Amino acid sequence: MxxxxxxxxxxxxxxxxxxxxxxxxxxxxxxxxxxxxxxxxxxxxxxxxxxxxxxTRDELVGAAFFPKMTGYRDAMSAALADPDPWHGFCRFIETVCGMQVADLGFTEVLTRTFPTARALESQRDEVAADFGRLIGRAQAAGRLRADFAHQDLVVILMANAGVVASSGPAAEVASRRLVGYLLRSFAVDAAHAADAADADADAAAAHAELPPPPSRTAMYRAMLRLRTAPPEPDSSP
CATH class of the missing domain: 1.10.10.60 (Homeodomain-like)
Known part of the structure; x- marks a missing residue:
């Protein structure tokens, strides 16, 4: 026996x-x-x-992508260890967007939430907490614009996911281009460039200020909505 x-x-x-x-x-x-x-x-x-x-499907997704989420967490650890907070911030964004390009499933994992995949969501929560620290360090160093918000990471990943999904063989190049533009817009120099270029103070302020970010609750609901898929066909062989 x-x-x-x-x-x-x-x-x-x-x-x-x-x-x-x-x-x-x-x-x-x-x-x-x-x-x-x-x-x-x-x-x-x-x-x-x-x-x-x-x-549950969440548990299957969680098991399949747990190693990738470990890589996601490692990318954050490397970013926090960087002595230059701005370089660490940029490195993290570039690395994670590159991970999306290399893996269609992970592209979706990063823009959805899977409540019953507890191990996967625990790693996501750890990265989210550390990302707040990374933002604070880059802003304190005077390199990241003060109006960059934590939930902007989800906006970045959703935007990059759309580029990856729609650009086919050009996905890698298109993603890098998008990320390059975004990082330049997040830099403090970009935030103040309009003031130097435009004599009209009102116009300059309009260019320098970003619209307010979506709330964290709104972004969480968006991630939940994205994970909703049509019913699968009958499970019989």
Missing amino acids: TGDGQRMRADARRNRDRIVEAARELFTQHGLSVSTNEVARHAGVGIATLLRRFP
Whole structure:
């Protein structure tokens, strides 16, 4: 019985690993619209086996992208360790947007929320807290404009996701171009350039000031709305 039990546990672990690997591969190539039926077929298991291991889609996404979220967290750690806060800020934005280009599924993961994927969301929360520190450091150094808000990161990632999704083979170049423009607009020099270029004080202020950012609640609701997908086809083989 002991031997049979061990074999069953080993089989269960192998099935789980195959499912996670299949999900990671399909989501990376095609995005999160891939059905669980397709993941099960790609893994060589039945849909019932997949659902035993991952009762919710969030849990499957969380398992597939946990390593990528670890990389996301590592990018933030590197940014905070940079002795130049502005360089660290720019490096983080560039790295994360580059991660979106390389992985269609992760592009969506960064712009949605998955409440039941607790490990994944825990890492996201850690990065969010550290991003607040990074913003504060770059602003205190006088390099990041004072009106840059925490929730602007979600706006950046959503904008970049749109570029990645729509520009096909040109995604990498287009993304870099977008990020380059955005980082220049976030710099303090860009915020004050209009004052030097325009003698009209009112016009200068209009160019220098950004519209207020969406609230954190509004951005969270947007992420929830983005994750809503149409019902999957019947799960029968």
